[in-house]
Amino acid sequence: MIIRDKPGLLQLLFSVRGSVLPKILPRVAFVTAFAAGLVWVDLNVLRLPHTNAAPFAVFGIALSLFLGFRNNAAHDRWWEGRKLWGKLIADMRSLARDAEIFVPDRADRHRLLTLALGFIHAHRLNLRQLPSRAAPANWLSEGDLKTPHPPCTKLNQMTEVVAAAAPDGFARRALAERIGSIALAQAGCxxxxxxxxxYVYSLLIFRTTYLYCGLIPFGLMDTAGWLTPVFVAIMAYIFIGLAEVTEELAHPFGETVNGLPLDAMCRTIEISLAPHLDMPTPAPLKADRFYLS
Amino acid sequence: MIIRDKPGLLQLLFSVRGSVLPKILPRVAFVTAFAAGLVWVDLNVLRLPHTNAAPFAVFGIALSLFLGFRNNAAHDRWWEGRKLWGKLIADMRSLARDAEIFVPDRADRHRLLTLALGFIHAHRLNLRQLPSRAAPANWLSEGDLKTPHPPCTKLNQMTEVVAAAAPDGFARRALAERIGSIALAQAGCxxxxxxxxxYVYSLLIFRTTYLYCGLIPFGLMDTAGWLTPVFVAIMAYIFIGLAEVTEELAHPFGETVNGLPLDAMCRTIEISLAPHLDMPTPAPLKADRFYLS
Amino acid sequence: MIIRDKPGLLQLLFSVRGSVLPKILPRVAFVTAFAAGLVWVDLNVLRLPHTNAAPFAVFGIALSLFLGFRNNAAHDRWWEGRKLWGKLIADMRSLARDAEIFVPDRADRHRLLTLALGFIHAHRLNLRQLPSRAAPANWLSEGDLKTPHPPCTKLNQMTEVVAAAAPDGFARRALAERIGSIALAQAGCxxxxxxxxxYVYSLLIFRTTYLYCGLIPFGLMDTAGWLTPVFVAIMAYIFIGLAEVTEELAHPFGETVNGLPLDAMCRTIEISLAPHLDMPTPAPLKADRFYLS
Amino acid sequence: MIIRDKPGLLQLLFSVRGSVLPKILPRVAFVTAFAAGLVWVDLNVLRLPHTNAAPFAVFGIALSLFLGFRNNAAHDRWWEGRKLWGKLIADMRSLARDAEIFVPDRADRHRLLTLALGFIHAHRLNLRQLPSRAAPANWLSEGDLKTPHPPCTKLNQMTEVVAAAAPDGFARRALAERIGSIALAQAGCxxxxxxxxxYVYSLLIFRTTYLYCGLIPFGLMDTAGWLTPVFVAIMAYIFIGLAEVTEELAHPFGETVNGLPLDAMCRTIEISLAPHLDMPTPAPLKADRFYLS
Amino acid sequence: MIIRDKPGLLQLLFSVRGSVLPKILPRVAFVTAFAAGLVWVDLNVLRLPHTNAAPFAVFGIALSLFLGFRNNAAHDRWWEGRKLWGKLIADMRSLARDAEIFVPDRADRHRLLTLALGFIHAHRLNLRQLPSRAAPANWLSEGDLKTPHPPCTKLNQMTEVVAAAAPDGFARRALAERIGSIALAQAGCxxxxxxxxxYVYSLLIFRTTYLYCGLIPFGLMDTAGWLTPVFVAIMAYIFIGLAEVTEELAHPFGETVNGLPLDAMCRTIEISLAPHLDMPTPAPLKADRFYLS
Structure with a gap:
């Protein structure tokens, strides 16, 4: 995730870090060149059929409808992913507090919370499809990572601790509900x-975008002349850019510049659980060149 | 469901698998041919009444409004279906863990979870209206499938196990709440x-779409000439295509290419419950030619 | 509610059942005749002031905004009504299961569930403002229906059974929460x-629609000539049709063709509760000429 | 709140009760007169700069965006207010039922429910900022109304009754949760x-609306001539009318014609609680000239 | 937050307090001057390429789509922030009432609520990133503020009080759930x-806005002449103004004029808890020149 103050005017216009421009430049250039070629042919070789801009109005509305929908859906996925992780942070803290209240034995509590930290890292690895060697050795063992579903394995181990350590029905209920709440957020992620x-939306949107950018020169050439490629470039930037942004946001757990900072959130949980584990508090992760992983 | 990486340019333009194009091609062709016929008549036989594109602007806005609404509603249904199944996955896992905590007897636990797996398959069969022979024999008996509502029958059987096996009020409360939560997700599906x-929306939308595609040549012929059928083809592709996509998404439990992968999710639940049943873990389902059933 | 497969092309264009066309035909005809009259006067009697279509663009956007809002709000009411009834179905099933777990005496359980079926029918009668004679005599007595609020009366009677029959605090808590959950869905309906x-939206929307349909001929006559009444007819069909549809959906418990099938859902609940009451399972309601009441 | 059947055509066009027209008439008249003046000056005194309608298209889109947003936000506030009161109605009924189940002593129950009715009236007075003399003397004492926050005072008194009258932990939990649920709905209101x-939206929207209505004559005069003031009047009616409606809906607890009927809902609660208090059931409030307070 | 009655006409047009105009004036002036310069060059120096307004239609739609999305997202953040604080207010009041019911010892109760007030102030300081010296000394000690995460520290201290003071499992469950609910709202904030x-949206939106404002003179000059800078100024006011407003609303806990009044809400909580702490009730915060901090 890019963490950056509100950009100034210069940054806005020329910032590359966090922008989609580098990624889509070839496609924008291709579309623009195509438009420029059409104008050149029209002026120098052979008069192409012209049309006014009216048919593109509805076309544009449809395109906006598609992109607006996709943008909302992608952002909702991203924000829901963040909400679920926010819930996990709260549940982890509450698990530690519930343990203080309901589990009398300190060693049992430490075992439970250690497993919980293992769970959150296994969950992160699972969402990002990272290899086992990316796992933090102090929380996750080799054996854990070889089970069919490591996060579930850790939750099952926590369940065993609860079954053994809870002194009464109240404690069993409280801790079982907490683990159930964690499992619900996990399944959501x-x-x-x-x-x-x-997938069908990707096809519809990309096809429509390219058709639009390829046909609009016929509607603009008449009035815009050599400004046509400029307009096409801007529209390609807007439409292809938005399509690209939504592609990243729709996968909120990826390691892209717009992905959620799972590493930093796991660290936040470690910081919150440290006092309950009588461990030194680790430092929060910092953004590296505006990027928080 | 189609599982596929972000498509490349060529795939985007020519991909057929997962596209709605094959399904709507006859209708698009028909509308396009009608437009071409009008242009031919206009140029060679008899001058038809022409109009400019202005009246179509509002027409197009209304159409976008209808399609935008329907698209959102259909996608919401699809995504809510997925959310409910995600909740079922979480509830099934939590049921297994609750059983570990609250049910002391191993045989009772196994009975409960076996019934739960029967429930989830009966629920799947019920949503997809599959015949009894599609039922997995190890989880569902002939007798189960002959009851008026097999998923409810399985939940009732689970209730009987809970009533008999729960050792105290805490256990009864915990397991009854879990079954209630499963029943809520079931009723949502x-x-x-x-x-x-x-149904009235289908009529409004399809009628408006065909009227629009049939009338728009009168507004385009003047300026677009023989480009008219091209524009009509594109608009028919966009509008009829979107109508078709929303039709599929609005029935998220169907076995269409855009339906939810109920088989794969049932398997995920079997994988999660295997360790609690001391059974070997089955392999997850894989997509077959990008399609996950 | 209309239950019908995806309509074919012919059905789409000529289906009357479930369509709003018959209801709005007089108003559409009136508006169309008015437009035809204007064109006739303009061509034969006296040249009327003409304007281009531009001022109608914003007009149309405003109208779309109103209709889009109203459509969403109406559909949300309809879908929320359905959700609440889905929750009632789940709660009724869970009440029966909770009774199996928490109420030891079979006669008490039967009493509780009989009252619950009385509640659901009283709730249906109340929402549809049906007269007492529409009440099913086996579930609702004359006396019940004479109380100020029959559904609340039945829930109060259920409460009395719970207070008398629950053997311990766990049972009291479980059943009181279930009744509270039912009461919440009831209050939502x-x-x-x-x-x-x-009400003010109805005024704004209908006034704007009629003003629009009455004025747009001045903007179309120039270019569309005798096609003007055709366009006006289509726009009146779209706008008045949508206003009519939203009127029906905004009252989801009415007995209109787009109302929710409360009778069928009450029957679903009876089917679900039959095994718990040791009664024969009734048959599900079937759609009559595509209409499910 | 206006309670009225679907209006007929005449009512729609000339209804004043419940319409915003009287309230906004001066402003609409002012804007219309300004437009008429511009046309008169243009035709008789001095040719003003003309422009076509194109620049107003985007202007209009922006205005629609603002008004659409504000309309949704205002309606959401209104509907959320109604949902919270619906929840209060359900919670009050459930409180009465919980009391039947968990509080053995009839006098304690009556005390609790009497305080609850005091709460709901204190809450209503607080939301509407009504003076003490508007308080119903049978539910609220002078002393109650002099405390810093009367609704909280009543909930605190209810808490005291629960602390004293609940016979066991189950009862304490059930009643404390119910009061917590009431407090949550109260805080939401x-x-x-x-x-x-x-506030900034009010400025943006009103300024944009007046600028739009003041400038659009320059874009219409060319083609619409003396129809210009008619169009301006209609647009002013739509835009100022919508702004006014949203102003009322955004304050759902006010005593405006579009405010929520808090008096009637308090009466509904009194009706629901009467049998539990062994009191005669009061009559429901009726709309007075279509207005329910 | 600005607290102000519905503004009158004069206030609307000339109000500065609460408006974004002062903040964006330089940028609006710059864009306007650029447009005026283009018109001057076009008329006096060298005829620039002209285009009609059609290509800007789709451009404007895309811009509206971006701004509409951003506006909704920003307002949702602001309103969700307010909802979470509303939930905190309700939870604080309910915590005090739960303590009355479940904690028998008055000193324990006072300790718990004193810590709760410390939490809410620590939470406010944390959200606003205020320095320690802004902390109210009666609720927060030096030591508290030096811990890695002061709000969590206070919740942990509350947990310790609960673990020590709760007399039975019911009390432990009730208070642990309440603290968990507070922690969930805290994590949401x-x-x-x-x-x-x-961040990528900021880039896309600002770049598109400036490109639009910079290019639109080429489309307007032909018909609008010297009215061009006026239109550009208005559009810049609308688009840059909205971008600025959303920037403020997207950070709801800042101390801007549109930020949420955290100070006032903390005071509301102090008022609500005063009777439970046997303390004198403090006065509510008042708006200072319409601004509530």
Whole structure:
């Protein structure tokens, strides 16, 4: 995630870090060159059929409708991913507090919270599909990572601790509910990670965008002349740029510049649980060149 | 569901798998041919009444409004269906953990979870209206499938196990709440499956789409000439294509290419419950030619 | 509610059942005749002031904004009504299961569920403002229906059974929470039934629609000539049709073709509760000429 | 709140009760007169600069965006206010039922419910900022109304009754949760009442509306001539009317014609609680000339 | 937050307090001057390429789409922030009432609520990133503020009081759930404060806005002449103004004029808790020149 103050005018216009421009430049250039070629042919070789801009109005409305929908859907996925992780942070803190209240034995509490930290890292690895070697050795063992579903394995181990350490029905209920709440947020994250936006939208949107950018020169040449490629470039920047942004936001757990900072949030949880584990508090992660991983 | 990486340019333009194009091609062709016929008549036989594109602007806005609404409503149904199944996955895992904590007897636990797996398959069969022979014999018996509502039958059987096996009030409360939570997600799925989008919208939208595609040549012929059928083809592709996509998404439990992968999610639940049932973990389902059933 | 497969092309264009066309035909005809009259006067009697279509663009945007808002609000009311009834179905099933777990005496359980079925029918009668004679005699007595608020009366009677039959605090808590959850869904339905969309919107929308349809001929006559009444007819169909549809959807508990099938849902609940009451399972309601009441 | 059947054509066009027209007439007249003046000057005195309607297209889109946003936000506040009161109605009924189940002593129950009715009236007075003399003497004493926050005072008194009268932990938990749920709905209502829509939107919207209505004659005069003031009047009616409607809906607890019927809802609660208090059931409030207070 | 009655006509047009105009004036002036310069060059020096307004239609739609999305997202953040604080207010009041019911010892109760007030102030300081010297000394000690995360520290201290003072499992469950609910709202606020809207949107929106304002003179000059800078000024006011407003609303916990009144809400909580702490009730905060901090 890019963490940056409100940009000034110069930054806005020339900032590259965090912008999609570098990624889409070839496609924008291609579309612009195509438009310029059409204008050149029209002026020098052979008069092409012209049309006014009216048919493009509805075309543009449809395109806006598609992109508006996709943008909302992608941002909702991103924001829901963040909400679920926010819930996980709160649940982890509350698990530690519930343990203070309901689990009398200090060693049991430490075991439970250690497993919880293992869970959150296993969950992060699972969402980002990272290899086992990316796992922090102090929280996750080799054996954990070889099970079919490591985050569930850790939650099952936490369940065993609760079954053994809870002194009465109240404690069992409180801790079982907390683990259930964590499992619900976990399943929510997995839902977002495994269920992309329907593929058919990608086809519809990209096809419509390219058709639009390829045909609009016929509607603009008459009045805009050599300004035509400029307009086409801007529209390609807007439409292809937005399509690209939504592609990143729709996968909020990826390691892209617009992905959620899972590493930093795992660290936040470690900081919150440190006093309950009688451990030194680690330092929060800092953004590196505006990027927080 | 189609599982596919972000498509490249060529795939985007020529991909057929997962596209609605094959399904709507006859209708698009018909509308395009009609437009071409009008242009031919206009140029060679008899001058038809022409109009400029202005009246179509509002027409197009209304059409966008309808399609935008329908698209949002359909996608919401699809995504809510997925959310409910995500909740079922989480509830199934939590049921297994609750059983570990609250049910002392191992055989009772196994009975409960076996019934739960029967429930989830009966629920899947019910949502997809599959015949009994599609039922997995190890989880569902002939007798189960002959009851008036097999998923409810399985939940009732689970209730009997809980009533008999729960050692105290805490256990009864915890397991009854979990079954209630499963029943709520089940009823949500049945709501989506049995309550289509109001039929009147289908009529309004399809009628408006065909009227629009049939009339717009009168507005374009003047300026676009023989480009008219091209524009009509594109608009028909966009509007009929979107109408078709929303039709599929509005029935998220169907076995269409855009339906939800219920088989794969049932398998995910089997994988999650395997360690609690001391069973070998089955392999996750894989997409077959990008399609996950 | 209309239950119908995806309509074919012919059905789409000529279907009357479920369409709003018959209802709005007089108004559409009136507006169209007015437009035809204007064109006739303009061509034969006296040249009327003409204007181009530009001022209607913003007009149309405003109209779309109103209709889009109203459409969303109406559909949300309809879908929320369905959600609340889905929740009632789930709660009724869970009440039966909770009773199996928490109420030891079979006769008490039967009493509780009989009252629950009385509640759901009283709730249906109340929402649809049906007379007492529409009440099913096996679930609702004359006396019940004479109380100031029959659904609340039945819930109060259920409360008395719980207070008398629950053996311990766990049972009291579980059943009281279930009744509270039912009461919440009930109050939600009553909210929708008693609080219409703000009246002022009806005025704004209908006035704007008629002004628009009455003025647009002045903007179209120049270019569209005798096609003007055709366009006006289509726009009147779209705008008045949508206003009419939203009127029906905004009252989801009415007995209109787009109302929710409360009778069928009450039957679904009876089917679900039959095994718990040791009664024969009734048959589900079927749609009659595509209409499910 | 206006309670009225679907209006007929005549009512729609000439209804004044519930319409915003009387309130905005001076402003609409002023804007219209200004436009008429411009046309007169243009035709008779001095040719003003003309422009076509194109620049107003985007202007109009921006205005629609503002008004659409504000309309949605205002209606959401209104509907959320109604939802919270619906929840209060359900919670009050459930409180009465919980008391039947968990509080063994009839006098304690009566005390609790009497305080609850005091709370709901104190809450209503607080939301509407009514003076003490508007308080119903049978539910609220002078002393109650002199405390810093009367609704909280009543909830605190209810808490004291619960602390004294609950026979066991189950009862304490059930009643404390119910009071907490009531307090949550109360805080939600206070949130809506004390936090208006950001003031800056009012400025942006009103300024844009007046600028638009003041400038659009320059774009219409050319083609619309003396129809210009008619169009301006209609647009002013739509835009100022909508701004005014949203102003009322954004304050849902006010005593305006579009405000929520808090008096009637308090009466609904009194009706629901009467049988639990062994009191005669009061009559429901009726709309007075279509207005329900 | 600006607290002000519905503004009159004069206030609307000339109000500065609460308006974004002063902040964006330089940028609006710059864009306007650029447009005026272009018109001057076009008329006096060298005829620039002209285009009609059609290409700007789609451009404007895209811009509206961006701004509409951003406006909704920013307002949602602001309103969600307010909802979370409303929930905190309700939870604080309910915590005090739960303590009355479940904690028998008065000193324990006072300790718990004193810590709770410390939490809410620490939470406010944390959200606003205020220095320690801004902390109210009666609720927060030096030591508290030196811990890695002061709000969590206070919640941990509250947990310790609960673990020590709760007499039975019911009390432990009730108070642990309340603290968990507070922690959830706290994490929600921290989510909003630490996760800005994706940076890439800022780039896309600002770049598109400036490109639009810089290019639109070429489309307007032909018909609008010297009215061009007027239109450009208005559009710049609308688009840059909205971008600025959303920037403020997207950071709801800042101390801007549109930020949420955290100070006033902390005071509301102090007022609500005063009777439970047997303390004199403080006066509510008042707006200072319409501004409530």
């Amino acid at each position: 997995e839902r977002i990670a495994t269920t992309p936006l329907p | 049945e709501r989506i499956a049995t309550t289509p989008l109001p | 009553e909210r929708i039934a008693t609080t219409p969309l703000p | 206070e949130r809506i009442a004390t936090t208006p829509l950001p | 921290e989510r909003i404060a630490t996760t800005p809207l994706p």
